[in-house]
Structure formats: structure tokens, C-alpha cells
Amino acid sequence: MNTDVVNPWASDQAVDIERLHVEFGIERIETVTDLLPEVPDFIKRGIVFGHRDYDQIAHAIRTHEPFHVLTGFMPSGHPHLGHLMVMKEVVWHVQHGGNGYVCIADREAHAVRNLTWEQCRRFGDEYRACLYALGFEGETYEQSTNRTVQDLSFEASAKVNFSELSAIYGFTPDTDIGHAISVLTQVSDILYPQVDSEPAPTIVPVGLDQDPHIRLTRGVAHKLRMFTVEDRNTHISVRSKEAPEEAMEAVHQAFLGSKRYEGHIDIPNVPLEHVKKVVRAIERSHGGYGFVTPSATFHRFMPGLTGGKMSSSVPESLIGFYEDDKTITKKIMAALTGGRMTLQEQKELGGEPDKCPVFLLNLFHMISDDTELAKLRSRCMAGELMCGQCKKETAARVVAFLDEFRERMACAADAIRNEKVSAP
Numbered sequence: 001m002n003t004d005v006v007n008p009w010a011s012d013q014a015v016d017i018e019r020l021h022v023e024f025g026i027e028r029i030e031t032v033t034d035l036l037p038e039v040p041d042f043i044k045r046g047i048v049f050g051h052r053d054y055d056q057i058a059h060a061i062r063t064h065e066p067f068h069v070l071t072g073f074m075p076s077g078h079p080h081l082g083h084l085m086v087m088k089e090v091v092w093h094v095q096h097g098g099n100g101y102v103c104i105a106d107r108e109a110h111a112v113r114n115l116t117w118e119q120c121r122r123f124g125d126e127y128r129a130c131l132y133a134l135g136f137e138g139e140t141y142e143q144s145t146n147r148t149v150q151d152l153s154f155e156a157s158a159k160v161n162f163s164e165l166s167a168i169y170g171f172t173p174d175t176d177i178g179h180a181i182s183v184l185t186q187v188s189d190i191l192y193p194q195v196d197s198e199p200a201p202t203i204v205p206v207g208l209d210q211d212p213h214i215r216l217t218r219g220v221a222h223k224l225r226m227f228t229v230e231d232r233n234t235h236i237s238v239r240s241k242e243a244p245e246e247a248m249e250a251v252h253q254a255f256l257g258s259k260r261y262e263g264h265i266d267i268p269n270v271p272l273e274h275v276k277k278v279v280r281a282i283e284r285s286h287g288g289y290g291f292v293t294p295s296a297t298f299h300r301f302m303p304g305l306t307g308g309k310m311s312s313s314v315p316e317s318l319i320g321f322y323e324d325d326k327t328i329t330k331k332i333m334a335a336l337t338g339g340r341m342t343l344q345e346q347k348e349l350g351g352e353p354d355k356c357p358v359f360l361l362n363l364f365h366m367i368s369d370d371t372e373l374a375k376l377r378s379r380c381m382a383g384e385l386m387c388g389q390c391k392k393e394t395a396a397r398v399v400a401f402l403d404e405f406r407e408r409m410a411c412a413a414d415a416i417r418n419e420k421v422s423a424p
């Protein structure tokens, strides 16, 4: 694999966030923070660091216009605390007006990680239980049973070639086709809400490793449009990209005073947003999709207890939702920290909380009160709080959180089972 690309399937990789901004064009989250009526913790605490086109989502939240929120989980193992952030982001957007969608990426898990369908189904239900326990509302589906997604991925596949896949993912002639199919499936997951419901801005909260999929999908969404609509200052220009003759004529007819040329129509004195809306509706009524290019937010990963990523393939690195209190406490007590080599040094120099998996566990999920978190950080840096004590307190927080959360998950799991039993 090419090292110049971001590889979404690597279990351990150091992605340089600065490079994502400079080379891949992910915008800094600070450019949109002020547009939100209320700033969530995951932005305030620097967990979500970047975005693509989030302006349109912030606008929809502010003005109560429709938008979708979708993400996906690969059911390659039990869900763990490493998945909690993106779940919270989805739930937050649902609570702020988004239509919720969650995809269980069972085709991807089967193709890329070799899981059986039965394993995918069981793990998928556990992810669902977590989501519902957090207050998710909306649709969840599996890639393997969603015919709309499958048909859409076939349409999308006509717009993507092998060179593009190798440029984005580093695919080589030896890469199996299942891998390519699961990529196209993810493209259509992201566009699915706009087909299932209606074209609208769609926010896809993901970890930074998923940006290749976001870039690919944004390109495909654009290629699948019949028209592009651009503001030319003196007028709005609507360009045809293989739009059928009748659709072109319909756009011309829809705007009094518009001028029709060979491949485009010029429209004076009409606001851009209105033209976009009308053109989108005409596109849809002529068999097109009228996609709004999807948006994304990118969050940092919470480090695993052993320092790298929290990964299903490294059991000591993760905290599972279903693990018992003793195991969890043991893992936290054994965790890597930002502490110094000796107690003496720690007292003199203080710890390094920003590099510490235990501190970051508190920052991501365990301490919601900003003052309490700031106090923990400064006591650590001042050499007042030693790692052993901090770990003990953190373990107690995690155990209390999970005890309560598991009860909610159990209720959700019952509901999921009943849904299945009563389904036709």
C-alpha cells in the first residue's frame, strides 16, 4: 500500500492532523463553531477538530431546516468505548433536528475482516443497543439487506474507476473486488438518506481515518447530478451535465426571463438558493437524484489504554461495554499514562495529561464538568496527583458509568429483540 494515502483499514496508524488540513483540505472546526446556536462538548474540548462543508449543517440547525445525519459501524467485534464518541455525535445531531440514520456495515466486515454473517448480526445488534441507550432515534439498517443502498451503489460504481480507487486508497491490481464493492457501498450509505427521504444536507460524523470515503462520496454525489448551479454575480448559471432535453426545457420554463443556450441556462434576478431548490426538484422529477454534497466532521481517536488506538484486536487496549467491573478496573490500573519514570520526577515535573490515555478517557467521556476536568489536569501537571490515585478514581467513574449504561442497553436490547420477533 502507498504511504501517501490515508488507509481506513489500518488498525494502527499515526495520522498527522496538520497534513489533513494542509494536503487534504479538511477545514478547521473553528471556522464554523460560531455558527452553532450551542457548542457541544466534543467541539469545545477539541475532540472534533475538522470538517468539510459543515456550514450548511450549522445553518440547518440554526434555521430548523431539514438535514440528515448518518454514520456507519463495522460490526467486526463488540462495541467498546472507542465507538462512544461518534455515537454521541450522531445523537447530538438528532437532538438538534437531524433525521437519524445508522448503517451496520456488515458487507464491509464480511469482505474486509472475514466475519461470518451470524457474527455481523450479533455484533450489529450490540451497536444498536448502545445507540438506543444513548437516546438515538431514527433508522438503523444493514448493508446486506438494504436493497436501495445496493442499487444506489451500483449506480455509483459507474462513476468510479480503478485509477481513482488506487489514487485514494492505494489499491493495487491485487486488491480484491469485494474491497472495492464495500467502498462503493459506503458511498451509497452516505447518500442513502437523500434517496430514502429527500435531498438535504447530510452530516457524516466520522473518525479522521474515514476521510478517503468522504472525499470519494462527495465526488460521486457531484457526478450523479444532472445540473450544476453557480452564482455568476449578474445571474445564476445552470449547466447541464448530461441532463435530458426535457429537464433542460423544464428549467428554462420554470424561470421567467431565463435564457437558454446550448449547454446552460442563465437566470437573472433570482436568489441562488431558490434556483438550487427548483433545479433539484426538476432533476428528481426527471429520474435524477438531486444530491446535496454531503458534509462531514472529523474527530480524534480516544487512545487505547495501551497507547495506540482502542482496537478490537488488542483486548488490553479497550474497555468493552459488556466487560465486568473487575476486568475494567484491572485494565485501567495497568494502563499507560502520561506519568514520569519515577515518583520523584513526577512530583518535580508533574505529569503530561494531554498525552495520557487515562486523562483523555476522562476528557472524552468520564468528566462532563469543565471545572472538574480542569482541576484534574492542573493537579496532574503540578505533580500533586499521582497516577495510581488518578487511575483508581477514573476506574470508579468508568465502573459507575457502565453499570448505569448497561441497564439502559439491556432495555434497548429487549426492544430490538421484540422488534425482530414481531417483524414479518
Ligand code: TRP
Residues within 6 Å of the ligand: 008, 070, 071, 072, 073, 074, 103, 105, 108, 185, 186, 189, 190, 204, 206, 210
Ligand atoms: N467504514 C466504516 C468503518 O470502518 C463503516 C461505515 C460504513 C461508515 N458505512 C459508513 C461510516 C457510512 C460512515 C458512513 O467503521
